[in-house]
Amino acid sequence: MKDGKLVFYIDPQSAGNLSAYDYGVLSEVSLPVVYVCSRYYDYKEMGGNIQTIPIFSYNRISNPLLKLLSYLWSMIRLFWMIARKRPAIIHIQWLRVPHFDYMFYWLVNHLFKLKIIFTAHNVLPHNTGNRYKGIYRKMYRLVGHIIVHADATRKEIQEDFGIEPDKFSVIHHGTLKMSIDSDELKRQEAAFKQKYPTEGKIVFTSLGEQSPYKGIDLLVDIWKDTPELNNNGNLQIIFAGKNAGIDFSLISGFKNVTIVDERISNEEYYFLLHQADVYLLPYRKISQSGALFTAMEEHVPMLVSDAGGLAEPLEIDKVGWKVKANDKDSLREKLLWLAAHPDDIKKVRNNTEAWQRVCENYSWDTISRQTQALYDMMNQ
Numbered sequence: 001m002k003d004g005k006l007v008f009y010i011d012p013q014s015a016g017n018l019s020a021y022d023y024g025v026l027s028e029v030s031l032p033v034v035y036v037c038s039r040y041y042d043y044k045e046m047g048g049n050i051q052t053i054p055i056f057s058y059n060r061i062s063n064p065l066l067k068l069l070s071y072l073w074s075m076i077r078l079f080w081m082i083a084r085k086r087p088a089i090i091h092i093q094w095l096r097v098p099h100f101d102y103m104f105y106w107l108v109n110h111l112f113k114l115k116i117i118f119t120a121h122n123v124l125p126h127n128t129g130n131r132y133k134g135i136y137r138k139m140y141r142l143v144g145h146i147i148v149h150a151d152a153t154r155k156e157i158q159e160d161f162g163i164e165p166d167k168f169s170v171i172h173h174g175t176l177k178m179s180i181d182s183d184e185l186k187r188q189e190a191a192f193k194q195k196y197p198t199e200g201k202i203v204f205t206s207l208g209e210q211s212p213y214k215g216i217d218l219l220v221d222i223w224k225d226t227p228e229l230n231n232n233g234n235l236q237i238i239f240a241g242k243n244a245g246i247d248f249s250l251i252s253g254f255k256n257v258t259i260v261d262e263r264i265s266n267e268e269y270y271f272l273l274h275q276a277d278v279y280l281l282p283y284r285k286i287s288q289s290g291a292l293f294t295a296m297e298e299h300v301p302m303l304v305s306d307a308g309g310l311a312e313p314l315e316i317d318k319v320g321w322k323v324k325a326n327d328k329d330s331l332r333e334k335l336l337w338l339a340a341h342p343d344d345i346k347k348v349r350n351n352t353e354a355w356q357r358v359c360e361n362y363s364w365d366t367i368s369r370q371t372q373a374l375y376d377m378m379n380q
Contacts, residue, residue, distance in 0.1 A: 006085060007375055010036045010078065011093035012056045012071065017176050017290045019043035022093070024174045026050055028368030031375055034085065036078060043179065053081070058096075071096055075104055082108055089378050091117040092143075098125070098135045106142055115378045116143040121173075122287040122308075123156050127213050127244075137161045145378060147371075149173045149288040150309020156287075169374050173288050174364040175297040178270050185267040192271045196238060196258060202342050204237040204303075204335070205276035207269055208291055210261075211244035215282035215305060215326065222332045223251045228339070230254045235339055237280075240264050240272055273298050277345050278338055283307045284326045293362065299355045301348040303334060316361050317354035 007029075011022050014037035023043045026033060032049055039054040046052050055077050058070040082090070090108070095101040109116060118139065124132055140146060140161050146168050148154045154168045210216045216239065223230050223237060233256065239248065240260040248259045264272075273279070279295040279302045287308040295302050296313060302320035304310040311322045321338070324330040338345060348354075 005031050005379060006087040006089075007031055007033045008036060008082065008085075008087040008090040009033050009093075010090060012038065012074070012096050013059065013094055014038040014056070015040040015042055015059060016179075017294070018093075020176055020179070021173070021290070024364035025368055025371050027364055029372045029375065031372070031379075034081070034087065036081070055081075068097070072100070075100070079104070079108065082112060082114075086112060087114060089115045089117060089375060091119070091375075093119050094121070095125075095136075095139065098132050098139070102135050102139050102142070105139070109142065115145075117145045117147060117374065117378065118143040119147040120153060120157060120287070121149065123153060123160070127211065133160075145169065145374065147171050147374070150312055152308050153287040156308075169370070171367055171370045171374070172362050173290070173293055174367050175359050175362050176290055176293045177297050178266055178273075178294060180266045180270045184265075185270065188267055189271065192268060195260075196236075196272065196275060198236050198238075198275050201234055201236045201256075202339060202345065203275050203277045204235065204280055204338075205272055205278070206237075206239050206241075206280045207264070207272055208241040209244050210239055210241050210246045210248075212246070213284050213286070215284050215331075216246050218282055218284075218326070218328055218331055219280060220246060220248065220251050222328055222335065223254070223257065226332060226336070228336055230256065232256060232339060238272060238276075240268070270298075273300055276300050277342070277349070278303050278320075281305065281310060282323060282325075282331050283310060286310060296355075296359060296362065299349065299352075301345055303338070305331075313358045313362070317357045318348060318351065319354055319358050320348065 014022055019041045020043050030049060035046055035050050035052045037054050038056045038059055040059055041054055056074045058067045061067040061070055105116060124136055140163050148168060148170055149172055151170050154170055157163055158165055206216060235256050238258045242263050243261045251257045252259055279300045281289060281292055281302055281304045283305050285307050292310060304320060305323055305325035307325040314320055314322055321334055323334050
């Protein structure tokens, strides 16, 4: 028999920042929730009204075929859970195998007549071009409601996929507090300082995967072609994270460039975040970025493109600077301006009231209550 209030909240990934996101979204939800997640969920324990069922384990399997089989087996288990518990609502966070996932949720929808909410963290999956545009169009039309994190994302999906406007809710992503081992950070701090010599310099930082859709190649080209940047001993630019298609050889010879082509620990990420004077997020195309909300939580000034909703926090108060997406001239001009205005950077970093206003606007309490209100509306 169908449970008139039960919500299935489904996140196959749910580790790292994604587990923190799920916890934040569900923190103020009072309805009974079955949280279907990864076995590698690594954040705080969920509330008493939330039953956690970790069924996904594909995350740490390297063999592509075994990874796929693991995911499909988990989805079969999910199907029987839905058939047995009959939730009123299922809330989907990510599609991992889009064509299969669409068919799965189409079948579930037609068999059990439930309501489906889909959170579109991005319009389409990163680095896939238009490969999945057709199947996402079907998915957006199948579901009963779509959550987006920025109004720009709503407009893009509405216009590009022909989705009716009343099918959307704009619910912000919240700020993200990094989970770190404080003792490990203390043990590694001296080594980090030796690895990253930043004393007395203006530090520009790009952390995490280094890829073209993030605009990292634009930064490389600008640094290579601009002597006022690459010959400036008062600057240091740090790229730390796994390289995914960037030719760093173009700038690796400059003394004020540090490149670390490897996945970095949370402790190293946190250390570098606090060394940064400006966190660089010159995305070509994005809906919203977890890296942005991690930097916001630590009050690190940011340079963002106007792609998607990246620049929305800057509309609330001055916590960084904006450039045109995919525009070298705009990005170069702002980097040169920042290099010449260290006092302005410090002023932004130290503006406690501005950071408080921005972070309050992206508080998890508000986000979770908005999610609860959406569940209530869908249950009517």
